Amino acid sequence: MLDALLTPFTEFEFMRRALVGTIAIAVGGAPVGVFLMLRRMSLTGDAMAHAILPGAAVGYLVAGLSLPAMTAGGLVAGMIVAVLAGLVARFTDLKEDASLAAFYLLSLALGVTIVSLRGSNVDLLHVLFGTVLALDDAALVLIAAIATVTLLALALLYRPLVLECVDPTFLRSVSRAGTPTHLAFLGLVVLNLVGGFHALGTLLAVGLMMLPAAAARFWCADITLMTAAATLIGILSGYAGLLLSYHWELPAGPAVILTAGGIYVLSLTLGPQGGLVWLARPGRHLEA
Amino acid sequence: MRPAGTAIRFDDVTLGYGRRPAVHHLAGTIAPGSLTAIVGPNGAGKSTLLKGVVGTLAPLQGAISLSEGMRTRIAYLPQAADLDRSFPISVYDLVAMGLWSRSGLFGGIGRRDWARIEEALAAVGLTGFERRPIGTLSGGQMQRALFARLLLQDASLILLDEPFTAIDTKTTADLLDLVRRWHDEARTVVAVLHDLDVVRRVFPETLLIAREPVAWGETGTVLHPANLLKARRMIEAHDPHAASCDKGAA
Numbered sequence: 001m002l003d004a005l006l007t008p009f010t011e012f013e014f015m016r017r018a019l020v021g022t023i024a025i026a027v028g029g030a031p032v033g034v035f036l037m038l039r040r041m042s043l044t045g046d047a048m049a050h051a052i053l054p055g056a057a058v059g060y061l062v063a064g065l066s067l068p069a070m071t072a073g074g075l076v077a078g079m080i081v082a083v084l085a086g087l088v089a090r091f092t093d094l095k096e097d098a099s100l101a102a103f104y105l106l107s108l109a110l111g112v113t114i115v116s117l118r119g120s121n122v123d124l125l126h127v128l129f130g131t132v133l134a135l136d137d138a139a140l141v142l143i144a145a146i147a148t149v150t151l152l153a154l155a156l157l158y159r160p161l162v163l164e165c166v167d168p169t170f171l172r173s174v175s176r177a178g179t180p181t182h183l184a185f186l187g188l189v190v191l192n193l194v195g196g197f198h199a200l201g202t203l204l205a206v207g208l209m210m211l212p213a214a215a216a217r218f219w220c221a222d223i224t225l226m227t228a229a230a231t232l233i234g235i236l237s238g239y240a241g242l243l244l245s246y247h248w249e250l251p252a253g254p255a256v257i258l259t260a261g262g263i264y265v266l267s268l269t270l271g272p273q274g275g276l277v278w279l280a281r282p283g284r285h286l287e288a
Numbered sequence: 289m290r291p292a293g294t295a296i297r298f299d300d301v302t303l304g305y306g307r308r309p310a311v312h313h314l315a316g317t318i319a320p321g322s323l324t325a326i327v328g329p330n331g332a333g334k335s336t337l338l339k340g341v342v343g344t345l346a347p348l349q350g351a352i353s354l355s356e357g358m359r360t361r362i363a364y365l366p367q368a369a370d371l372d373r374s375f376p377i378s379v380y381d382l383v384a385m386g387l388w389s390r391s392g393l394f395g396g397i398g399r400r401d402w403a404r405i406e407e408a409l410a411a412v413g414l415t416g417f418e419r420r421p422i423g424t425l426s427g428g429q430m431q432r433a434l435f436a437r438l439l440l441q442d443a444s445l446i447l448l449d450e451p452f453t454a455i456d457t458k459t460t461a462d463l464l465d466l467v468r469r470w471h472d473e474a475r476t477v478v479a480v481l482h483d484l485d486v487v488r489r490v491f492p493e494t495l496l497i498a499r500e501p502v503a504w505g506e507t508g509t510v511l512h513p514a515n516l517l518k519a520r521r522m523i524e525a526h527d528p529h530a531a532s533c534d535k536g537a538a
Contacts, residue, residue: 162377163385165372166375167372169364170364173362223375
C-alpha cells in the first residue's frame with residue numbers, strides 16, 4: 001500500500017518534479033483563489049487565464065516552446081487585460097463580468113489561431129493543457145519564485161485586501177490604498193496563472209486556484225483558516241492527482257484538477273459550513 | 289467650552305450627479321464641536337451632502353473646505369453600509385478596523401489596542417460577540433458594531449447617514465448616548481436623520497434641506513411648521529428641459 005503511495009515519486013524524477021511543481025502552484029495559487037472567490041471574482045480568474053493565451057502564443061510564434069518567451073508574452077498580455085478590465089470596472093458603470101466575457105472569447109480564439117499558424121496540434125495541446133510531467137529546472141524555479149513573491153505580497157497587502165472585500169466604502173474613507181491594492185492583486189492573479197500555465201496549461205491553470213478555495217469555503221468560517229485549508233486541499237489534489245494519473249495512466253494535468261474537483265464535490269456535500277448534508281438534515285432547532 | 293471657528297465651510301456648494309444638482313447652492317458653516325442634524329424629504333440631497341464632505345463626490349460648483357487637520361480625521365458611517373455581510377470575518381476584526389488611523393496599512397496592534405477594542409465593544413453592548421462571524425448579527429447588532437468601530441476611529445469629525453433607520457428604540461437610545469458622548473468630548477458630529485423627535489431632543493443645530501437649503505440654525509427655529517411645509521413642497525419631478533443654472537456663475 002505504502003509502496004503504491006510513494007514508489008512513483010521515489011522511482012521517477014519526472015514525478016518528483018511534477019509533485020514539487022504542483023505543490024508550489026497550490027501554495028501560491030490557493031490563497032489568491034480564496035481572495036478571488038471572496039471578492040466574487042471567480043470568473044475573472046478564468047477570463048484572465050484565457051487572456052494569457054494570445055501573449056504566450058506570440059512568444060511561441062517568435063521563439064517556439066521557449067519558457068522565457070512564452071512567460072514574458074503571457075505576463076504582458078495578462079497584465080494588459082487585468083489593468084484594462086480593472087480600470088473599466090472601477091471607473092465606468094459597465095459590470096466587470098460583461099467585459100470579461102468578451103475578453104475571454106476573443107483571447108481564446110486569437111491564441112489558438114496564433115499557435116496554429118506555426119505549430120502542430122501537439123504544441124497546441126501543450127499550450128492549452130500544460131506539461132506537468134515535463135517540468136525542467138527553469139520552469140520549477142519560475143513556479144517556486146512566483147509562489148514566494150505571492151506569499152510575500154499577500155502578507156503586505158493582507159489588511160487593505162480584506163478591507164476592500166468587507167467594506168470598500170470604509171476603506172475609501174480612511175485610505176487611498178484601495179485602487180493600488182486592487183491592481184496589485186490583479187497582478188498577483190496574472191503572475192500565478194502564468195506560473196500555473198507551464199504545468200497545467202492556460203485552460204486548467206485556474207483550477208488549482210479556484211477549486212481548493214471553493215472547497216475550503218465549506219469547511220471554515222474564518223478567512224485565515226480558509227486560506228490554510230485551501231492551500232492544503234491544493235497540495236493534496238496535486239499529490240493524489242499525480243498518483244491517480246500514474247496508476248491509471250490518466251493525463252496528469254487533468255487528473256490533478258479532477259482530484260481538486262472531487263474534493264470540491266465532497267466538501268459541497270459534507271462540509272460543516274453549509275454543506276448539502278447539513279442543509280438536508282439540520283437537526284432540531286436549539287433552545288437559544 | 290467649544291473652540292471658536294469653523295470646522296466645515298460650504299462656499300456656494302452645488303453637488304450632483306451628471307449635471308443634475310442634488311444639493312443646490314448651499315452656503316454656511318459648521319462650528320467645531322457642534323452637533324448638527326440634517327433633515328429633509330427623500331431626494332433632498334442629504335446623503336449627497338455627506339459624500340461631498342467626505343470627499344468621495346466633488347462639487348459641481350463651489351467648494352467645501354474642512355479646517356486644518358479635520359480632513360484626515362473623518363469617521364463616516366454611510367447609509368446602509370455596502371458591507372459584505374457574508375465575508376468570513378469576526379465582529380472583533382470588523383471593529384478593529386477602526387484602528388486604521390493609528391495602525392495604517394502595515395502597523396501592528398498591541399495589547400493596549402486590544403483593551404480599546406474590548407472597551408468599544410462594551411460601550412455598544414456587544415461584549416461576548418467578539419468571535420461571532422458578522423453574518424450572524426441582526427440589523428441592530430450590526431449597527432452597534434459599526435458604532436464601536438466609529439468609537440475606535442477617534443475622529444474629530446463624525447458623519448452619520450441615517451444611522452437609526454430600521455433600528456429599534458432601545459438600540460437607538462443606546463447609540464444616541466454615544467452621540468451625546470461624542471458631543472461632550474467636543475467632537476463635531478453631523479447626522480442625517482428622519483425622526484424629528486430625536487432631532488429636537490438631542491441635536492442643538494439643524495440644517496433643513498430640500499435640494500436648496502430651507503433653514504439652518506437652532507433646531508427649535510428651523511423645525512418650525514412653516515419651514516417643514518416649505519421643504520415638503522420641494523419639486524421631486526425630473527425636469528427634462530431644465531436650463532443651465534446661472535446663479536453664482538462668474
